[in-house]
Amino acid sequence: MRIVLEQVSFSYRRTRKKNVLEGASWTVDSGVTGLLGPNGAGKTTLLSLIVTLAAPQRGRILVGEYDVARPADRAEARRLLGFVPQRFSLAGELTVADTVAYAAWVNGVPRRACADAAACALDHVDMGALASRAVRTLSGGERQRVGIAAALAHDPRVLVLDEPTVGLDPGQRLRAREVIARLGEDRTVVLSTHLVEDVAHLCGRVGVLAGGRIAFDGTFAALEGLIEDSDGGSRYGSPFERAYDALISRMGAGA
Numbered sequence: 658m659r660i661v662l663e664q665v666s667f668s669y670r671r672t673r674k675k676n677v678l679e680g681a682s683w684t685v686d687s688g689v690t691g692l693l694g695p696n697g698a699g700k701t702t703l704l705s706l707i708v709t710l711a712a713p714q715r716g717r718i719l720v721g722e723y724d725v726a727r728p729a730d731r732a733e734a735r736r737l738l739g740f741v742p743q744r745f746s747l748a749g750e751l752t753v754a755d756t757v758a759y760a761a762w763v764n765g766v767p768r769r770a771c772a773d774a775a776a777c778a779l780d781h782v783d784m785g786a787l788a789s790r791a792v793r794t795l796s797g798g799e800r801q802r803v804g805i806a807a808a809l810a811h812d813p814r815v816l817v818l819d820e821p822t823v824g825l826d827p828g829q830r831l832r833a834r835e836v837i838a839r840l841g842e843d844r845t846v847v848l849s850t851h852l853v854e855d856v857a858h859l860c861g862r863v864g865v866l867a868g869g870r871i872a873f874d875g876t877f878a879a880l881e882g883l884i885e886d887s888d889g890g891s892r893y894g895s896p897f898e899r900a901y902d903a904l905i906s907r908m909g910a911g912a
């Protein structure tokens with residue numbers, strides 16, 4: 658399923674500052690696509706627009722054939738979308754299975770089908786064995802996978818993940834990566850992250866959000882080439898991080 662952003666602009670009215678997004682255009686196809694960009698670039702904002710939590714002031718966003726800002730299309734678009742936000746809370750006393758079954762019901766799965774939908778989603782994220790555990794007993798990585806299962810419970814064709822591996826230890830991060838790679842085999846997955854390493858392992862393509870627009874759209878290998886050609890501009894970090902930082906800063910400045 659394809660996601661298309663056409664000249665999308667957005668500002669948080671209350672801030673009265675310049676637009677967070679300014680004419681951002683991007684096309685995302687099936688598989689796992691990474692979204693990189695510095696802190697405050699607008700990655701979470703862009704994801705919120707895709708999943709219909711906010712609407713662009715200019716431009717449009719299509720999920721499949723549906724324009725997410727059109728009231729007539731929004732319900733259909735939502736059925737196609739699953740979202741795992743950067744931070745989410747789960748009711749600690751509920752079991753893993755009930756948590757995911759509840760998410761299925763909220764997202765329109767008929768009540769009698771919710772238990773099966775939850776079991777299926779939990780299998781996808783390797784959490785079937787922990788289905789009867791109370792959520793409060795889970796590790797951070799396990800909670801993260803419950804969050805992904807909850808977003809998957811209505812079997813969306815598009816999955817939007819906002820920094821899903823933050824705070825995970827290396828082992829849990831590898832596990833989360835395996836899960837995300839598998840989900841990308843038959844879905845469109847958009848993965849926002851600061852971890853270039855996750856993008857390198859997972860993403861066929863990557864977009865870099867800088868200066869309010871998608872300043873780079875291509876393969877990770879192409880981005881890596883640009884990074885390696887970059888001469889660095891920050892005094893901190895390893896050479897790769899320095900070069901990455903310099904490149905992203907230049908992209909943000911429109912160079």
Ligand SMILES: Nc1ncnc2c1ncn2[C@@H]1O[C@H](COP(=O)(O)OP(=O)(O)OP(=O)(O)O)[C@@H](O)[C@H]1O
Nearest residue numbers: 669671672677694695696697698699700701702703
């Ligand atoms: N609800 C809000 N109201 C006003 N301004 C906001 C709101 N949410 C975000 N912003 C501002 O919009 C800009 C983009 O924020 P956003 O969270 O989308 O960036 P990000 O790229 O996801 O950042 P990070 O990598 O740090 O998570 C920032 O300047 C932020 O301060």
